[in-house]
Amino acid sequence: MQKHIPTKAKAPTKAGGCARALKGSLSGCDQTQPAVPQGTDRATWGTTSKNTPADNLSSPPLCNPNATPAPGKGERIGKPVPKAGRRIPHLVEDNLTPKGASPMGATPRKGSFNRVLVLNQDRTPAMPCTPARARRLLSAGKAAVLRFQPFMVILKHNTQGKQPLQLKTDPGAKTAGLALTLQTKTGGKVIWAAELAHRTDIKHALLQRKAQRRGRRQRKTRYRAARFQNRTRPKGWLAPSVKNRVLRGTTWTQRLIRWTPITHLVIEHVKFDTQLMANPEISGIEYQPGTLQGYEVRQYLLEKWDRRCAYCGRDNRPLTSDHIIPRSRNGSNRILNLTLACQPCNQDKGSRTAAEYGFPDLQPSTLGLQAAAITNTIRWQLVDALKTTKLPIEYGSGGRTKYNRTQQNYPKAHWIDAACAGPSGEAVQLNPHQQVLRISALPRNNRRMVRPDTFGFPKGQPKGPSNVKGFRTGDLVKAVVPTGTKRGSWYGRVAVRATGNFKVGQRDGIPVRYLAKLQHNDGYNYEPITSTFLPGLKARVASAIC
Ligand SMILES: [Zn+2]
Numbered sequence: 001m002q003k004h005i006p007t008k009a010k011a012p013t014k015a016g017g018c019a020r021a022l023k024g025s026l027s028g029c030d031q032t033q034p035a036v037p038q039g040t041d042r043a044t045w046g047t048t049s050k051n052t053p054a055d056n057l058s059s060p061p062l063c064n065p066n067a068t069p070a071p072g073k074g075e076r077i078g079k080p081v082p083k084a085g086r087r088i089p090h091l092v093e094d095n096l097t098p099k100g101a102s103p104m105g106a107t108p109r110k111g112s113f114n115r116v117l118v119l120n121q122d123r124t125p126a127m128p129c130t131p132a133r134a135r136r137l138l139s140a141g142k143a144a145v146l147r148f149q150p151f152m153v154i155l156k157h158n159t160q161g162k163q164p165l166q167l168k169t170d171p172g173a174k175t176a177g178l179a180l181t182l183q184t185k186t187g188g189k190v191i192w193a194a195e196l197a198h199r200t201d202i203k204h205a206l207l208q209r210k211a212q213r214r215g216r217r218q219r220k221t222r223y224r225a226a227r228f229q230n231r232t233r234p235k236g237w238l239a240p241s242v243k244n245r246v247l248r249g250t251t252w253t254q255r256l257i258r259w260t261p262i263t264h265l266v267i268e269h270v271k272f273d274t275q276l277m278a279n280p281e282i283s284g285i286e287y288q289p290g291t292l293q294g295y296e297v298r299q300y301l302l303e304k305w306d307r308r309c310a311y312c313g314r315d316n317r318p319l320t321s322d323h324i325i326p327r328s329r330n331g332s333n334r335i336l337n338l339t340l341a342c343q344p345c346n347q348d349k350g351s352r353t354a355a356e357y358g359f360p361d362l363q364p365s366t367l368g369l370q371a372a373a374i375t376n377t378i379r380w381q382l383v384d385a386l387k388t389t390k391l392p393i394e395y396g397s398g399g400r401t402k403y404n405r406t407q408q409n410y411p412k413a414h415w416i417d418a419a420c421a422g423p424s425g426e427a428v429q430l431n432p433h434q435q436v437l438r439i440s441a442l443p444r445n446n447r448r449m450v451r452p453d454t455f456g457f458p459k460g461q462p463k464g465p466s467n468v469k470g471f472r473t474g475d476l477v478k479a480v481v482p483t484g485t486k487r488g489s490w491y492g493r494v495a496v497r498a499t500g501n502f503k504v505g506q507r508d509g510i511p512v513r514y515l516a517k518l519q520h521n522d523g524y525n526y527e528p529i530t531s532t533f534l535p536g537l538k539a540r541v542a543s544a545i546c
Contacts, residue, residue, distance in 0.1 A: 025214065028358035036442060041188075043434035112431045115180075115191040116145070117152040117259045125261045126159045126182070128191055141247070148518050149526035150194070150437055166254055166394075168266040170401065171249055171382055172420035173371035174198055177414030178252060179430075180260060187427025194437040195529065196252055200243040209447055238377065246378050248383040248441055257389060265391050267529060268421040269379055270398040278336065297321070301340050310354075310362055311345040322346050324354040324362055336364045396422030404428070438529040443475070445520070468496040469512045474521030479504050479514045486510055493525065 018471035129137070134495055135187040137143035143153040163182055181188035235270035238246065256262060275282050295303070297394030301321055308315045310322070317482040322341035328351045341349065354362040386393055396524060404420035405412070408428065419428045437504050445466065453459040466472055471494055492505025494515065501509045 005119065019053075019287075047181060052431055059127075063290060066081060084445075112434045113436065114150070114437060117147075117150060117192070119146060119154045119160040119259065121155055122158055123154070124158075124260055125257075126155060127161060127163060127165070128260055131325070137303065150192075162261050163262055164263045166424065167253060167262045167264050167265045167419050168268075168381075168418045169249065170268045170272065170421055171245070171255070171375065171378060172198075172415055173245070173374040174200065174412060175414045176245075176249060176252075176254070177416070179415050179419040180256070180262070181419060181424075181428060183264075183424075184429075187429060188419065188424055189430065190415075190419050190430040190434070192294065193303055193419065193430075194439050195250075195414045196247060197438065197440040198245050199241075199441045199443065202244055204241075205239060205443065205447075212447065220386065238381065242374055242377050244441075245374065246381045246385060247275060249378075250383050252271075253389065254440070257391070262391065264394060264424075265386055266394045266396065266422040266424060267386060267400050268398060268417065269383065269395040270375050271379065272369075272398075273368045274372050277369065277372065297335065297338070300335065301338055304489070305340040308340065309342040309345050310339040311349065311357070311359060313343055316341060317342050320346050322362065326351045326353065330352065330370070332369070334369075335522065371508030381529065393426060394422045396425060401425060435528045438527050440525045440527075442525055444523055464498040466496070468498060469500060469514065471496050471512065471517060472521055474523075475517050475523075476519040477502075477515045477517050479510050479516070481510060481514045493521075 024515055049055070113131050116131055117128050118126040118135040123291070133152075134143070137155070138145070143155050144159070146152045146154040165184060166181045166188060168177075168179045168181060174197065176198070177193045178196060182191050250271050253265070275287055275421040280468075291311045298321065302319070306315075307319070309317070309319060319340045322339050322345075323331045323333075324337050324339055327333075331337050331353075339354070342448075349357045374411045383393070400423070401417050401421045404425040405416060407426075408420070410416050410420065410428075410430065411432050413432070416430065416432065417428055419425060445465075448463070450458045450462045451460060471477070473495050474495075475494050477492070477494045478522065481487050481490070486507065486509060490507050490510060492506040495503040497503070502515065503511055504510050504515070
């Protein structure tokens with residue numbers, strides 16, 4: 001059994017390691033090698049195994065800040081492993097910050113970065129600073145790394161200066177946009193932005209849990225008569241899959257209030273008219289009766305589809321109602337999604353959609369209303385949650401966001417929508433090429449106790465402990481392997497194995513003794529995203545490669 005010791009016990013190469021780590025993570029290069037933060041006063045930080053050579057952790061960066069970012073994590077980041085403790089002579093400001101216009105200036109430049117979040121010595125939030133300034137602070141030993149994702153430093157003194165800072169949110173059913181804007185005389189200026197991807201697997205996970213419980217109870221307990229429906233739902237109850245989105249939005253608002261001196265909140269208060277989405281001509285009293293007035297569903301279908309199978313066109317035979325997008329594929333029970341089919345056609349179609357079955361014309365032209373329904377449901381709950389922060393809140397409609405965005409010629413992205421939300425979104429300075437943070441909500445554990453084989457019988461050993469040698473699946477780690485086939489530096493989320501050979505990013509079988517923990521799993525995955533949708537950027541990347 002190995003003993004893990006906190007990194008702060010380790011000695012030299014103080015600022016160097018931090019500065020280089022900072023450089024890597026800020027240059028947006030996935031070949032990042034963040035070093036363990038030295039001099040950090042959090043004991044939880046950077047536990048590393050005994051056998052790890054301390055010098056390996058401060059190995060020089062192998063990534064070129066000007067190189068095109070290579071996608072994918074856990075890739076071998078450079079080879080060979082450089083000599084331990086080598087100093088890089090060019091670690092000066094000029095070499096780290098590309099010359100030219102400022103990242104937020106009028107001329108957008110490929111790869112401008114989020115500002116670095118800063119805390120004062122007493123852990124109160126300070127104004128976020130530029131990456132260059134953070135590097136200088138770290139090199140001078142005036143700050144230490146506190147978090148890697150999102151990157152945050154803690155000062156060794158307290159600062160006073162505060163400027164008006166807005167947190168702008170664009171809530172969405174799948175992805176929410178977050179933007180921190182600095183209020184200047186000419187309008188807002190985006191200094192930090194992120195996109196928060198919600199979990200979409202919650203309904204499935206709950207159904208799976210239900211099935212597993214039901215199976216277990218009928219196997220293991222005596223018969224019990226059904227109970228009355230004696231459960232009630234509290235007022236304001238939301239389905240777990242929907243509530244999750246409210247909670248994530250609240251969590252990130254509270255986190256950012258803790259980490260930055262936010263003075264105002266802005267929220268896009270969206271409301272979708274689902275009837276108008278289905279029928280653009282609808283007006284007045286037509287909102288009230290609904291499609292089915294005067295009909296039963298089956299009668300309506302028989303009349304609408306002329307008592308024929310929608311697929312083979314034959315009549316005078318037993319007809320069944322068919323979901324154009326099957327229920328198993330998240331198709332709804334809306335009348336728009338129903339048609340008539342004879343038994344053979346219905347069987348033959350199976351779990352395919354009408355379009356996949358060769359009838360694209362049958363497919364309803366309107367998209368599902370699920371996302372709109374979720375957004376409508378959470379809008380007030382989110383506002384209520386934000387009100388508890390006691391900060392002034394500014395509201396903006398979805399139409400206003402789009403108007404602001406198109407007036408300023410910004411492309412569509414969740415974080416740009418957030419920045420353009422509300423009346424304050426009229427004049428926003430931002431770089432569409434900015435590298436923003438993609439935050440994805442992830443499940444933490446799997447309920448399954450043992451894996452079954454194809455026939456449902458237990459296979460292998462029961463699930464082991466989730467904590468293996470001080471690591472948990474999802475921790476952010478760095479590994480420097482000096483020899484062997486796994487030689488190189490590896491960085492990413494870890495998947496623990498009982499054997500002690502872990503998976504780091506995409507690379508499996510890395511012995512635990514080479515691992516250093518950078519950050520505990522906090523239920524999110526973080527990766528930088530660059531806007532690749534702009535043709536100008538693509539051309540520039542192409543010319544950089546050639
Ligand atoms: Zn048919």
